[in-house]
Amino acid sequence: MMERLGLKDALDSITSQALWQALILIAMASLLTWVVQNIFPRIATKLGGKPRLYLLASVPLLRLVIIVTTVIMVVPILVKPSFENMVAIFGALALALGFAFKDYANSLIAGIVTLYEMPYRPGDWVEIDGQYGEVRAIGTRAAELLTPDDTVIVVPHSKLWESLIANGNDGTDHLMCVAEFHLQPHHNIARVMTLLRTVAFTHPLTKTWKPVLVVVSNKPWGMVYRLKAYPVEPSAQFRFISELTATGAQVMATEGLGFVSAPVAGN
Amino acid sequence: MAKHKPKQGDNDSGNDSGNDLSGNDNPVLPGGLIPIEEWTRAEASVRRNLMGVLTHWVDQLGASISRREEAFESLDDLPELSDEQLHSIAPGPDRKEHAQAVIDAILALREQGQCRRPVVLLVAPPFSGVSRALRCFPECRMGADTATEQETVSAVLSYKLILPPDNLLMDEDAARQWWQQQPLDKPWVISELAAFWRRHGRGLALVQELLRRVAQNSAGEGVIGCSSWCWQFWASYYPDAQFAPRMPAPMTTERLGIWLQQLACHNRDDVPVVRTVTDGLYVLPLEPEETDNKPQKKRKHSDLLRNLAADSRGIPGIALSIWRRALRARPEGDSEGARDDGGERSPAQHPEGRPYCWVVPLDQLSLPTMPVSSERNLGLVLHALLIHDGLTIADLELVTAVPEPDLSLALERLARADVIGCNEPGQDAAFDLRRPEQQSLAHQEMVADAVWQVTPLGYPGVRRHLQNWGFPIDNF
Numbered sequence: 001m002m003e004r005l006g007l008k009d010a011l012d013s014i015t016s017q018a019l020w021q022a023l024i025l026i027a028m029a030s031l032l033t034w035v036v037q038n039i040f041p042r043i044a045t046k047l048g049g050k051p052r053l054y055l056l057a058s059v060p061l062l063r064l065v066i067i068v069t070t071v072i073m074v075v076p077i078l079v080k081p082s083f084e085n086m087v088a089i090f091g092a093l094a095l096a097l098g099f100a101f102k103d104y105a106n107s108l109i110a111g112i113v114t115l116y117e118m119p120y121r122p123g124d125w126v127e128i129d130g131q132y133g134e135v136r137a138i139g140t141r142a143a144e145l146l147t148p149d150d151t152v153i154v155v156p157h158s159k160l161w162e163s164l165i166a167n168g169n170d171g172t173d174h175l176m177c178v179a180e181f182h183l184q185p186h187h188n189i190a191r192v193m194t195l196l197r198t199v200a201f202t203h204p205l206t207k208t209w210k211p212v213l214v215v216v217s218n219k220p221w222g223m224v225y226r227l228k229a230y231p232v233e234p235s236a237q238f239r240f241i242s243e244l245t246a247t248g249a250q251v252m253a254t255e256g257l258g259f260v261s262a263p264v265a266g267n
Numbered sequence: 268m269a270k271h272k273p274k275q276g277d278n279d280s281g282n283d284s285g286n287d288l289s290g291n292d293n294p295v296l297p298g299g300l301i302p303i304e305e306w307t308r309a310e311a312s313v314r315r316n317l318m319g320v321l322t323h324w325v326d327q328l329g330a331s332i333s334r335r336e337e338a339f340e341s342l343d344d345l346p347e348l349s350d351e352q353l354h355s356i357a358p359g360p361d362r363k364e365h366a367q368a369v370i371d372a373i374l375a376l377r378e379q380g381q382c383r384r385p386v387v388l389l390v391a392p393p394f395s396g397v398s399r400a401l402r403c404f405p406e407c408r409m410g411a412d413t414a415t416e417q418e419t420v421s422a423v424l425s426y427k428l429i430l431p432p433d434n435l436l437m438d439e440d441a442a443r444q445w446w447q448q449q450p451l452d453k454p455w456v457i458s459e460l461a462a463f464w465r466r467h468g469r470g471l472a473l474v475q476e477l478l479r480r481v482a483q484n485s486a487g488e489g490v491i492g493c494s495s496w497c498w499q500f501w502a503s504y505y506p507d508a509q510f511a512p513r514m515p516a517p518m519t520t521e522r523l524g525i526w527l528q529q530l531a532c533h534n535r536d537d538v539p540v541v542r543t544v545t546d547g548l549y550v551l552p553l554e555p556e557e558t559d560n561k562p563q564k565k566r567k568h569s570d571l572l573r574n575l576a577a578d579s580r581g582i583p584g585i586a587l588s589i590w591r592r593a594l595r596a597r598p599e600g601d602s603e604g605a606r607d608d609g610g611e612r613s614p615a616q617h618p619e620g621r622p623y624c625w626v627v628p629l630d631q632l633s634l635p636t637m638p639v640s641s642e643r644n645l646g647l648v649l650h651a652l653l654i655h656d657g658l659t660i661a662d663l664e665l666v667t668a669v670p671e672p673d674l675s676l677a678l679e680r681l682a683r684a685d686v687i688g689c690n691e692p693g694q695d696a697a698f699d700l701r702r703p704e705q706q707s708l709a710h711q712e713m714v715a716d717a718v719w720q721v722t723p724l725g726y727p728g729v730r731r732h733l734q735n736w737g738f739p740i741d742n743f
Contacts, residue, residue, distance in 0.1 A: 046639065051324070051735060173737050201504055202466050204647050204667050208503040208739045232737035236643065243668075251468060 014078050022074045029070035036062045037137065041122070053173060056122035060138040064115050103158065107141040110157035114138065118171065119160060125168035125175055125234050128155050134235070148238060168234065174210060175234035179244040181225040184258045189216055192225060195255065199248045200229040205240050207232055222260045294529040295360060296368035298516025300376060303390055306743055309519050311577030312570070318630065323731065345544060346596040348624060356531050356539050356624060357591045360583075365396060366403035373490065374409075376513070385488045386481045388512040392495045392743040393653065394584025394723045395515055401458040401492040402428065409454065426456040426490065431463045435470050442472035446480065451487040461497035461656035466666040474501065482508060495741035496653040503739070517581030517743070520573045524553045526583060527572075527590060539622040543569045544595055550626055574629045578727060580743065588723035593632050595625040635685040635725040637732045644669050644677040649721065649729050650738045652687065657720035678719060686725035689717045 036059055044055040079085045120126045120143060124135045131153050133145035145153040159165075169175040183192065193214040200212045210230040217224050227248060231240035252259070292299075311319070348356065369389070376382035391397035404426035427450050437445070449455070457463065457477075464474040478501065480486035493501075498512065518526060528551055531539050538552040548569035579586035638645065647667040652658055655666065664674055681687040721729050734740050 045641075198468060198471065201500075202468050202471070204466065204651065205643070206739075207737060208500055232643075232646070247468065 018077050022077050025070060025074050025077070029066050033063050033066050036066070041137070044123075053121075053123045053171065057118075057171060059122055060115055063140075064112070106161075107156045107158045110160045111138070111140050111142075114143075114157050114160060117160075119165050120167055121171050123169075123234075124171060125237070127166040127168075128159055129163050131155070173234060174207070174230050175237055176228055176230055177237050177241045177244070179227045179241050179248060181227070181245075181248055181252065182219075182221065182260045183223050183225065183252065184260055185218075185222045187223070187257055189223065191255070192216075192223075192252070192257065195251050196225055196227045196248055199244060199251055200227055203229070203240070203244060203247065205231045205236050205243075221262075293368040293371065294525045295364050296372055296515060297518070297522035297525050300369070300372045300389070300513040301516045303512050303514045303742070306514060306517055308743075309517060309523075309573070309576035309581045311574050315574055315577070315630070323728075345625070345627065348591075348594050348596055352596070352624070353591055353594065356541070356622065357527070357587065357594060358530055358533055359587070360396060360530060361533065362396070362399050362403050363406060365400040367407045369397070369400050370404065370407050370409060382511075382513070384511060385484060386486050387490045388481075388493060388510045389490060390493050390495050390498045390512040390514045392514075392580065392582045392741060393656065393721065393726060394582050394588075396584055397515060398459040398492045398494070398656070401456050401490065404428065404456040404458075404490065426454045429455050429457050429489075431473070435463065435465050435473060436467065437469065437472050439472050439476065442476040445473065446476050451480075451489070453487070455487065455489040457489070457491045459497075459656050460491055460493040460501075461654065464497075464655075465662060466500070466651065466654065470666075471504075478505065478508065478510075481510065494653070494656045495743050497656065499739055499741045500654055514743070515583075518576050518579065518583055518586055519581065520576045523576045523579075523581075523583075523586055524551075524572050527551065527587075528553055530587070537622075539624065541594070541624055541626050543571060543628055544625045545628055545631075571626060571629065578629055580727065580730075582726075582743075585723045585726055589629065589632070589634070590626075592724065593627045593629060595627055635722065635728060637686060637725075637728050638680050638684050640680075642677075643736075644673055645681060646733060646736045646738055648674070648677050648681065649687070650733055652719055652721055653729070653733075653741075657690070657718040659716055659718055663719065682719075684725070685722055686729055687719055688722045689719050 040055055040059050040062075044052040075081065075089075079089060114120070115138075120135045120138075122135050122138060125133070126135060126145065128145070131145060131147065133147035133151075133153060136144045136146045136152065138144075142154045142156045145155055147153060181196070193216065196214045197212055200206050201208060206212065207230040211228070213228040215226045215228065217226075227244055229240075229244070231237055249259070310316075373382065373387055376387075389397055389401070405428050407425065409425060429449055432445060460474060460477075463477070464470050477486065477491075481491075493512070495514075502508070516522065528538055531541075531551060540549070541551040542549050546569070548571075549566045550569050550571050553568075575586055575589060579589055644667075647669055648663060651663055651666045655662070658666065660674065660678070663669070663678075664671065667674070669677065678687065682689065730740060
């Protein structure tokens with residue numbers, strides 16, 4: 001089969017010297033990739049804020065550049081870059097990927113699509129198949145999510161084809177948080193909306209230059225208020241929502257407004 | 268005493284926007300009062316901007332790797348000017364003159380029909396000196412020298428300074444009653460709006476009621492001074508409100524030169540000579556002066572003022588603090604640096620007999636570096652200090668919800684880095700001639716009712732960090 005593909009001729013030209021050169025190049029590329037994947041995130045955590053996001057987002061792109069550059073440099077060292085040889089090499093590669101590593105190749109290709117479509121980047125808060133967390137790293141085959149409960153979830157890039165991906169901050173440091181209040185009906189709605197808006201504005205972690213919204217809806221068991229605001233950093237979201245809820249509940253209690261204890265089915 | 272002030276009608280800069288809007292060419296308030304939409308930041312050279320970003324990153328990485336002593340030091344070992352010499356060459360502005368300049372600028376705006384509202388809102392970045400000047404409004408005359416007999420009545424009137432109540436936590440009814448008790452029927456002035464509220468559920472009522480009255484034109488005639496950080500909050504809180512705020516024009520290179528020169532001339536008859544220690548280029552006086560209609564020889568001028576305007580974001584108090592920090596008695600190896608009788612170095616005399624001193628290039632001057640922390644407490648404290656223009660420990664605990672002892676630890680860390688200082692209430696650190704280490708009580712003890720404020724030298728770094736950390740920042 002190798003002869004039929006012309007692969008034997010292509011590989012015959014590989015000398016031990018060329019092999020060593022290629023190995024050294026691959027080793028250097030691996031080292032560089034390791035540095036980019038391990039050192040950059042560490043530096044990013046020291047910087048914080050926007051520089052952190054930019055640096056994290058550059059990791060997968062830099063890795064792609066390193067891989068492509070390495071392939072471009074290694075292939076001519078090993079085989080003479082004639083048309084026949086290229087067809088032979090890539091034909092064999094396509095066969096191997098198509099039959100033996102179909103799912104792996106699927107994830108690899110999705111990984112490349114991820115790099116330019118960017119449905120998620122390191123530092124993004126995403127929900128994929130019901131799992132919510134921060135994208136910690138994007139590998140060749142899969143991305144790693146770190147959940148709020150400190151669990152790492154490995155998500156193959158192939159999920160990109162079939163799953164809904166909800167991205168909370170989409171490469172920025174703006175992540176809207178929502179605190180819900182289920183109140184008993186028959187009260188002054190405008191007053192409650194004003195009070196809840198003030199709760200968000202007076203929270204020290206609120207980005208006041210981003211919209212602060214209060215949305216109310218009527219449910220069978222009472223009125224549901226959703227207080228929406230942006231914390232200064234996406235990672236502050238859980239503390240932010242907790243404190244908005246606690247302060248809001250305190251203000252409602254001062255105003256004599258009761259929470260509904262449990263939802264009941266309406267007629 | 269000969270004061271080096273431009274004549275009426277002189278334009279201080281060809282590209283200064285807003286100068287004609289207020290009709291104010293006073294070097295005490297160069298550029299006058301402009302609408303806040305017209306504010307533009309003085310730009311440094313591209314090289315300096317890039318170096319600034321790189322230095323910022325490297326400083327942060329370095330600080331996170333090794334926890335060195337955080338107090339900043341100058342990078343050169345040239346002798347600094349004594350307090351007396353600083354008072355002579357770089358004194359703080361006269362607050363009464365400044366106040367009169369602001370009043371005149373407001374009057375000019377009213378005369379030109381550019382300010383028809385009875386209440387003028389003056390927004391200013393921290394360390395602009397506006398609230399300090401507004402506190403002097405009651406001592407100033409309200410009319411111009413050329414007031415006619417009919418205007419005499421208004422000329423003798425003066426502004427009434429409204430001070431905040433001790434307890435700022437109140438509900439709407441209490442706030443309404445409090446404002447009803449204030450003398451709003453006479454011209455009034457609020458030197459700093461940030462002192463009238465706290466970022467707390469019950470701490471907004473006073474300002475809400477005031478702004479409601481101002482919007483309804485039922486607050487009488489007055490002037491409200493407001494820190495740009497405080498205004499950022501209230502402009503977000505009332506996004507549809509139209510108060511048409513004004514602000515002092517930013518210090519461009521030209522305005523800064525004029526301002527520093529008139530300060531240097533305040534205590535003397537002649538302009539001191541200030542040159543850079545590295546290449547001897549002139550910083551002051553600004554332009555060759557003509558004597559007996561004979562032009563003097565052209566002097567090569569340094570671009571230090573351009574960098575100073577950019578580094579200070581066009582804020583006079585910060586520019587003055589950096590300027591004072593950069594002045595030196597003499598460059599290394601200069602034999603002209605004489606000693607006076609007391610053995611203290613004094614600025615050498617210029618061949619023309621003028622006082623003579625030197626200035627270090629700004630890239631050789633290290634400013635306070637922000638301490639690195641993974642906790643948000645530092646950011647919360649700094650942001651609260653800026654939006655309230657300084658707070659006591661009790662108020663800080665109220666608005667940041669950072670409990671003790673975490674709050675004291677954060678304050679102590681920031682104070683050690685000279686990023687914040689503890690001042691007496693009402694003191695303006697930017698125009699105080701005492702050195703930062705003398706101004707700050709932090710090195711001695713934490714006084715419970717003392718007010719913590721960001722230092723003028725620390726402000727540019729603090730603003731940059733708060734921006735990176737995602738906190739709401741002012742636009743200036």
